[in-house]
Amino acid sequence: MFPYIPNTEKEVEKVLKILSIDSMDKLFTDIPDKVKLNRDLNLEKGLSELEVEKRMKDLAGKNKSIEELTCFLGAGSYDHYIPSIIKHILLRGEFFTAYTPYQPELSQGTLQGIFEYQSMICNLTGMEVSNSAMYDGATATVEAAMMAIDNTKRKTIVVSSTVNPETIAVLNTYLKYRGYNLVEIDENEGSTDFEKLKASLNKDVAAVIIQSPNFFGVIEDAEEIVKSIHDNKSIFIMNVDPISLGILKSPGEIGADIVVGDAQCFGSNMSFGGPGLGFLNTTKKLMRKMPGRIAGQTDDGYGNRGFVLTLQAREQHIRREKATSNICSDQTLVSIGAAIYMATLGKKGIKEVALQCLNKSHYALEKLTQSGKYKKAFDKPFFKEFVIKADNCPCDINNKLLENNILGGYNLGKNYPKYKDSMMLCVTEKRTKEDIDKLVKVMEEI
Secondary structure: OOOOOOOOOHHHHHHHHOOOOHHHHHHOHHHHHHHHOOOOOOOOOOOHHHHHHHHHHHHHHHOOOOOOOEEOOOOOOOOOOOOHHHHHHOOOHHHHHHOOOHHHHHHHHHHHHHHHHHHHHHHHOOEEEEOOOOHHHHHHHHHHHHHHHHHOOOOOOEOOOOHHHHHHHHHHHHHHHOOOEEEEEEOOEEEHHHHHHHOOOOOOEEEEEEEOOOOOOEEOOOOHHHHHHOOOOOEEEEOOOOHHHOOOOHHHOOOEEEEEEOOOOOOOOOHOOOOOEEEEOOHHHHHHHHOOOOEEEEOOOOOOOOEEEEOOOOOOOOOHHOOOOOOOOOOHHHHHHHHHHHHHHHHHHHHHHHHHHHHHHHHHHHHHHHOOEEOOOOOOOOEEEEEOOOOOOOHHHHHHHHHOEEEEEEEEEOOOOHHHOOOEEOEEEOOOOOHHHHHHHHHOOO
């Protein structure tokens, strides 16, 4: 017997007797001998709890976290302040261990948490309906694209190359293997080339996807393209940073049909890349094509307020072939954390966070470019991320910054060869003037 299988010898004998076989190996006769390992695994002996704890701490100690480093890295995952109340509420057993609320009468707390999250994220985006969250911003964008294809019966999605490259990669994977087309529109000086985008519109385009602020941090003039998209009877999908909506016009006001993004910035740690919190908001007209679940408010017949699953177009609830998506789990715990974040800060608080991001990032760019050693790559309005050009390789700059306990910017050469000498820096509300001045000082000395 293997030590990780908890059956006793007596239990094994009983199972073998019921199955009328004399050894466990007989259970695996369908597997050819040539593919079996036929030896014990090369594992070290078991450790005590104390030894395991020490081993894990030693391994964790090889990493450096943003608790030790001052973070100026963004590109999709952001170091925002997390109010301590979020941790204290989320760790309560009724939230932390809760799963799918199949029985509403036993899941009122979870359903109310989802309902409050949906209500607040809709207010922020200016849309009418929200689901109870997707895995991350990339999968939310894909689900929005599939909604558009299903709704329009067209097969082509147009996406700006200023959308996060990882999101474009996920889009490409999903669409390619379902037989749909993905057309990528070039960027021009850090923003979408709208003339090329307009020229790409035809009767087979189901949707256009634009990110604002985009991957370079630039705020896109999305209103310029809305009429052309709608005149083509295509769906307009906006991928947004929810923090930016504290000061920018909402996608609903601009005319977006579906709004997606990642709300990791609402109370979640960066955590080496996850978990994220993909949100998907849309109009009542498109809501029946929406994946996931919608929690609604009702009463129990006696006038007492209650919560239910109003729409559940998932394969767990309806026939698989009728389901809008096969994403079969959501981010309820993370979305409740986002609801706590929005409720704690309120409208004024989110606006204050957005303004601090805006002002501090502009201060950082001004200081970095004063000497002329670094130049801004794009002369476009930006929110909290900006791109600078350097004579040094971004890798060398980041290595020097790391020596000074600073987590540097994103090397754009990874995804955009023509920007191989450029790096993107992110400045959130957590960065102080002293943090920014130290960044500038170290970079000037390189």
